[in-house]
Every structure is written in structure tokens, then in C-alpha cells.
Amino acid sequence: MAKTLGLRKNPLKDEREQAFKQAALKLFSTKGYHKTTMAEVALEAGFGKGTLYWYWKSKEELYFALVEESHNEFVDLVRRAAEMEGTALEKLAWLGKETVELHYRERDYTKLSWKMRAEELETFSPEYVERMHENNAEIKRELQRIIEQGIEEGTLPPADPYYLACMLLGLVEGMEIQWLEDPEAFDLRKAMEMVLSLGAKVAGQRWSD
């Protein structure tokens, strides 16, 4: 009996927003932030230039809305890995596989996120940069928790867990670069499997001595 009238406009709005986001994602991930113009995004989305500014108040905001979405998915993954049941190695294996799947599923997001990392951060407002850094720190913290567990379990070497987290993250990110630059030659899925199987093999050895 109660009308849902107030809600009815949202689907349309959401659709539009999605169209813009898709267009922006495509362009930003292909051409990068600087070379993508708002006019192009609007054109690609099939709307007027001004309409973009109804949804985001600036190019920067649009960009970071996408970047953050991408980051959040990964943060979420790491968090879930840290909180799941199982040994550290199991967690890492799960995380590795899920990460790869995420990247394959959302290649554009990965590219975008990646470009942002090397982007001239000086370009952006400090608030956004700050948020990015916090995100990164959070990822490392969660990773560190898993690693600390692994060291306790004796499957990971008894080294500085922060450094191990950075190195692990670095390894994965470094592989991502290779993959993004030449996806034909370097299959990220296969690479991750190799890493995990090597890791498993190595984990058996006595670290402590």
C-alpha cells in the first residue's frame, strides 16, 4: 500500500552512475589519469559533460572513487584471509589464488590501481593521498598478522615480519607488473601456482638454526 515512489528514481541514477564509472574505468586504465579528459569520459558514457559533475564534484574525485573501489576489494580479500580458519600457509595460498582471480576478473581495476601507485602523487589533494597510504598500511598490517602466525607455526622463516610482509606484497605486485605488461607471455595464474608450490616445498625445512 505504501508507495515505493521515493526509491524509484535510484535505479536510473545508479544505472547512469555505473555507465560513467565503466567509461571512466576503461579510459583511466587505458590512458591514465592525465591523458583522459572529462569530455571523453562523458562521451564514452553517452552523456553530457556537465552531467559528470552531478555525480562527482571533480575529475579527481571520480578517479579516486574508482581507485578506492579497487583497493577496497583487495583490502577485503586480505582481511578475510587473515580472519579465516587455518594455518598461515593455507591462508596465504587462499589469498594468492583469490588475488589472482580478482585481477583476472577486474583487469582494468588492477591496471588503474597500479598506475595510481606510480602516479605523480603530488598531483592529488593530500586527503586522497592520505587515504591511499592508509589503505596500503592496512594491507601490510593484515599480511603481517598472517606472517607472524606462520613464523610461530615454524613454516615461515623467523625474520622481521614487517619486512616479510613488504617482500611478499612486493613479490605479488612485481608479478602483477610483469603480467600487465605482457599478459600473453606471463600468465599470472601459472606464476602464482609456481610461487605457492615453491613456497610449500620450502616451508617444510627447518628455519630455526
Add this chain to the structure above:
Amino acid sequence: MAKTLGLRKNPLKDEREQAFKQAALKLFSTKGYHKTTMAEVALEAGFGKGTLYWYWKSKEELYFALVEESHNEFVDLVRRAAEMEGTALEKLAWLGKETVELHYRERDYTKLSWKMRAEELETFSPEYVERMHENNAEIKRELQRIIEQGIEEGTLPPADPYYLACMLLGLVEGMEIQWLEDPEAFDLRKAMEMVLSLGAKVAGQRWSD
């Protein structure tokens, strides 16, 4: 007593070129490609804007001249590692240490090079991109040679050497990122030492089974 002035203007010319390159390196590595203007480079170098164009025909060319210089140093390092005497592990250890030293010595170059990696390559002229890719491929090839030697020697796991090269390169590049983003918290030298020591420990095990 007689001046060689009429003979060679190169000394002067080289000085200027160096001044420009230094200025450009500083600015590009600090502010990134897009946020650095030719006017700033000229100002920083202490010469006229127009003069820049006597040495490089465009901003792009100036940028890539620097990037390439940086790359060449690394390519050179990898090549020398591949050609030196010793076991694969020794070569990798040497390469790792030298790489780190290179980065510390030329932090600006590293930063520049790194920014360029994720930079909107698609937006640069294909000729430059092509050259970058070729450079990268060369690095991987040399790395692969070392790795193949290691597999033969039994100190590296008997896996696809191209993938191992990519992974190794990825690891180092990934660590570089961590270092560049927070040099206080992540000491690249220490990290490299950890990697090498872990590698050495692990290398002893029987891979083949």
C-alpha cells in the same frame, strides 16, 4: 696557450647538457612527468627555455633520454652479472647487492624509472615504448641465462626459467616500490640481504623430486 675553442665547442655544450639533464632528473623524479614544465627545467638549469630544444627535440625525448640512461645502467649490471665467473647464486648475490647500491646511489633515477613504468605508456610515442620494452626483454633474457645455470647447478628449482626470471625481477621491483614509498620503514639494503640469506638457505635443499 692556444685555445682549443675554435676546435671543439663540446666541453661547453656538454656542460649545458649536463645541467639540463640534472635539472630535468630532479624535477621529473620529484614532480613527475606531467607536472614538470619545460620552463621549470630551463629555469632550474639556469638557461633559456628555447635552448632546451637545441638538445632535445621535445619534452618526451628529454624524458626518455633520462629514463634510458637509468635503464642502461641496470641492463649493464645484469649483463655483467651474467658474464661474470661463478655460480648462479654468486651471480645473483652480486647482482642483488649491486642493484641496491645503484638504487641508493641514483635514487632519482630509480624514482624516475619507476614512475615511468606505470606511467601512461600508451600515451607516449610508440618508438619510445618499443625501446623500453626491448630493454626490459633484454634484462629478462640475461636474468634467464643466470637462472638456467642455477637450475643446472641444482641450486634453483627446476621450473620454467622465463617465469622464474619474471618472478625474480618482480620481487626486486616490488621491493623497490616499498622502498620508494617509505624509505624510512623499509630499508632496501636490509631487505635485499634478507632475500639473499633466505635464498641461500633454501638453495641447499633438494629441488628435484
Add this chain to the structure above:
Amino acid sequence: MAKTLGLRKNPLKDEREQAFKQAALKLFSTKGYHKTTMAEVALEAGFGKGTLYWYWKSKEELYFALVEESHNEFVDLVRRAAEMEGTALEKLAWLGKETVELHYRERDYTKLSWKMRAEELETFSPEYVERMHENNAEIKRELQRIIEQGIEEGTLPPADPYYLACMLLGLVEGMEIQWLEDPEAFDLRKAMEMVLSLGAKVAGQRWSD
């Protein structure tokens, strides 16, 4: 008990119109024509942006509706002064006092009107500009009638009455400017009293010689 709703929507309509006008007056007089947006006016009035266009067909029209209202009040005052009983000096004294009271009562209107005077009239549609000029001319005509009376009565100098009207108007407008720019330092009421008392003192002398 029976609602008159079906009969007249005007009460509602008028309310809205008043709300819009009030909002517009406040904003235009504070921020000026160019810096005030239709969106702000609508927001301030508490109605939708589109609704504004039901009452006025353009920003310009809204603006001039207000300006004209303000002008009309003054025209009305001058007209009443010209038509009242009494000597020219009495009329001018009454007009001077009433004008000041009007300005104090409707400071926003005065400000608005004043801004419009120097506003880039050339940029408004000719129809509006024409109307403004006609208004001004009317004011001068009425003023001139009073002045002619004064000259006949011998209390005003026997000079070109049109010029005297312009000068009188100029004096008052000039004082308005001083007042608007710094109402603390320049009290318009006090100033007008000074003018009138000086005028009275001076009026006694023999003009004709």
C-alpha cells in the same frame, strides 16, 4: 469550512513568488548578479530550481523584476512629492527625508538598484535597459517640476532646471554610494539633514542679480 482551494491557487502561488523574490533580493544584493546562481536562489527559497522558471522566464527577468520594484517605489515617492501641497523647498525636504527612510527600510533594494546602475547595462537585453532609462527620465521630469517651482518662488537659483535636477539627483545618489560603502562612517540620515539645513540656509539669499 469549505476550502477555497479550487477557487484560487494564488495565495499559494503568491507565497512562493514572495519567497523567491526575497531569496533573490538577498542574494543579488549581497553577491551581485553574476555571482548569484539560479540554483542558489531556488535553494534559499526552499523550492526546486525548475520552479523558478515558472515565475520568471530568465535570470535577467527575475533580476529586473526586483530592480523595477525598487525603482517604482522611488518614482512613486518623487511623484507624490511633486504633487503634494507646499513650497518647492517643503517638497524637497519631504522627499529627502522619505528617500532616506526608504533606503533604510529597504537597504537590500537600494544596494541592488545601485549595483545595477553601474552594472554592465550594455550586456542586458535592450528592453530592460530601455525601461530603466525611462524610469530615470521620469524621476528627473518630476524633480524638474519641483525645481521649476522653486525657481519661480525665488528659493532656488535661476539656472537650467534640467541640470539642477540632475545635480540634485546626483548629489543624493552620490551620498547613497558613500553610505552603502561605509554605513558606519557615513550616516545617510545625518547627511541628508545636513544637506537640507544647508539648503534652507542658502535658500534665503537673493539669487537674482
Add this chain to the structure above:
Amino acid sequence: MAKTLGLRKNPLKDEREQAFKQAALKLFSTKGYHKTTMAEVALEAGFGKGTLYWYWKSKEELYFALVEESHNEFVDLVRRAAEMEGTALEKLAWLGKETVELHYRERDYTKLSWKMRAEELETFSPEYVERMHENNAEIKRELQRIIEQGIEEGTLPPADPYYLACMLLGLVEGMEIQWLEDPEAFDLRKAMEMVLSLGAKVAGQRWSD
């Protein structure tokens, strides 16, 4: 024998700057600040749009450069009047005449300055607004000095000199408006003569009683 080479470029630069200023003056005084575009100014001056920014760093700065030039001329006039030899009445007469001549000579400047007065000051950076106010205050201060002298000499009524200054300034500014709005019907020269002759007539009377 010494070359004046270093100076030789200035004439050219100055020429260019003059051309821009002339174009800007014409447009600003005709169409006002908001409706004049930088592109128009450049076009009118016969140069490229970007060149404007070589001489002034913003539209605002260009505008105030002109406004200030205009103001300075008038400030200078008032200052010279205050400092010349003679009675207050002589000073005011001289000032009145010179002011009128200035306006006739530089009608565009007068228009510009005038428009600026009513312009939405909120539009401009506080530094400029501040400067304008200071200018105005200075004018009133000098005027006040002359008036104080006149009161002492008994030729001006013994009233608050600040108010008299404001009123005098108001009168002249008010007349300027009349003139600018309809120069055919209201001849500023004639009007000023009338004011001065009336003033002279009136000045003879005994103010004090």
C-alpha cells in the same frame, strides 16, 4: 659608444603592453568585467590569447592594473589640489575643472572606474579590494583637508568636514553618473561650471550663527 642594447627591447614590449591595455580598457569599460573575455581582449589587441598572460598573470590583475591607473590619476589630482597655494575655494575650483577635463580626456577610464565601484566586490581577491578602499580613503582625506581650510576661512559652512567631503565627492560622482548615462543631455563641463558658480555665490554668506 656604450650600446643601449639592453634597453632596446622595452619599446617593443611597452608597445605591446599598451596595445593590450588599450584593448582591455575599451572592452572592460564597454562591456564590464564579467562580460569581457580574455579572448576578446587578445583579439582586439591583435595578439594571441596566451600572450596576455605574459604581461598579467590573470584577468583580475589586468583589470585592476587599469582601474588603479585611473584611480591614481584622480588621487594625484586631489593631492595636487590639496597642496597647491590658494584658498580652499580656489583649490576646489581648480580640482573641479581638472577633474572634468580628466574625465573628458579619459572617458573610458572614468567608465571603467565607475563600473568597478558598483561591481560585485565579492568577486575580487581581498588584496585588490583592500587597495581600492585605501585609495578611496586617501581621496577623502585630501578632500577633507581642503574643506577644513575652507571652514577656517569661513567660506565653507562649519559642519563635520568628513561629511562635507563625502557629500562633495558624492555630488561629483553623482554627476558623473548622469553624464555617463546621457552625455548628450548632461554636459559635465557645464554642470561643473554651474556648481562652481553657485558655490562661489553661496560662499559669500555668513555661515556662522
Add this chain to the structure above:
DNA sequence: AATGAATGAGCATTCATTCAT
């Protein structure tokens, strides 16, 4: 009748590059 999402012309400003001197 009322709305607010959509539009796109319009504008200030930047900057790589050119070229007269």
C-alpha cells in the same frame, strides 16, 4: 504544477613548441 537531472556553450588558464632577433 513542480522538480531536479541533464545539457553544452562558454571561459580562464596552462604549456609545449616555435621563431625572430
Add this chain to the structure above:
DNA sequence: TATGAATGAATGCTCATTCAT
């Protein structure tokens, strides 16, 4: 040879106005 003044294409963003709902 070296310069810096000149250029104009390019771009992010605003806002009066329209119109589907």
C-alpha cells in the same frame, strides 16, 4: 648560437535553461 616572447590548442569546470517524469 641562445633566447624568451608569442602562440593557440587543449581542458576542467560552471551554470542558465530545458524537459521528462
